[in-house]
Amino acid sequence: MAPRANWKGFLRLSLVTCPVALYPATSESEKISFNQLNRATGHRIKYLKVDADTGDEVPNEDIVKGYQLEKDQFIEVSKEELEEIALESTRTIDIDEFVDKSDIDPRYLIRPYYLRPDGKVGHDAFSVIRETIREMDKVAIGRVVLTNREHIIALEPLDKGLVGTLLRYPYEVRSEQEYFDEIQDVKVTKDMLDLAKHIVNQKSGSFEPEKFEDHYETALIDLINQKRAGKPITPKERPRGENVVDLMEALRRSVGQGAAPAAKPSKKPRKAASGQKEMLMPIEGKKPRKEAATKKPGTRPRKSA
Template structure:
């Protein structure tokens, strides 16, 4: 069994439930070490003072906050400790909200919440089932690893799931990041109706096990082949061929393709008036898509 990453209690009203948090997810990224080409020797990073070749010992390193003028305000660890959040072992749920009202952009990392002992199981089950009945999720604060987190707690089957969240001021406004976002437009009804029909045709039941990290699988296959001494032939990718066609025609053909009765629609799709480019529908059959 996994070890908990945090132990404490959840409180709502005057009820306190002893709980433990367990990581609900794990990274499956393929990691590599940096090696010197030709010798295969491991390359390691050193902490070097800027403008010198002098390596700095870890105990001689302090923290500095860079200001807009480019200067640094040096802050000691003792000074940071003085404003560190209290090491509270309680998650106090004071607000309950509808989880479907929370934009997924706010969610960071998820943890399973479990009762800390058998004595806590009844109260834990009561909270879980009450939240299911109400259709609500709890919003609270959590201090973990010397950082204060905003969290949402929601029921999922037999377990409560806690997700750390971004604060509102950490969410960037899209128009501050992206140029050229189209606003409200008076779209031709035929285009819109056909696009909706295509989306509905491609809709399916959410089954996460259908989707695989095919790039990771290919990287692991490549590593395995090289470990067996196989020479890897690197081929240049083919350049895509543009095929400019009518937007509605492309949507209609995509619908037929989704039904399995038409050949794939290739290339770039544009409006007759040269409007915004729109990609043709996925050429992977419904239910066999990969991320």
């Protein structure tokens, strides 16, 4: 079952319009997460919204937005006033222009979404827009309002749907000059480049996301399983880094190591739907997940972690 749509409205190309729904294309929920606890009692920490001066808790209905002019001086803005300035793109993604994908600076990319027709109507119009973008080999640029803010969105075909990537505005992207100005101008010799290119050729391949494993997530799972099993936790010795004294010698030694074969995953890659948490060992006394699914509903099992 698909997750709940983040946004519903209309996709419009000139006079061609269709109802669409926008869904998040990525998820962080499968990762291990922690709660904050009171060390003395083991109870969870609860956050309250309190008045900064009086320390009294403030109910949600009494909380308003405010823009800070200077210390302790704010301009209050009501929900009704914000709704007054709502934009048309709150319910419509208007395609303003078409650009080459290579024209979009990667620094402007924020996050991807899936876009599909909403309901049983509008599939014809959606398909026309999708196939037009595909045939022209372009990216469609439009605007969409999420969480009351207008975003630029870049749309491109993916299978039967569209992928929409939110883009940053120019004022959100920092200039590289403030970071790069102090980099020294170094003359790189042809010999150095030749050796470095040889290393690149040895390590060249194709991007296959399933080859990569989140080693920190795996280490977290191992840590939790060891603690649940009552095993002692012993710190691992960390490898020491070596200072590069002779750059040419380091390049030669790197080439001499040869093309090391790509490390095969130690475990079969897990499907995204199953998530990392499936690797957690079952709680003692509980049946494995598949067996538990056949049990009659009754007591609710504890989460594995």
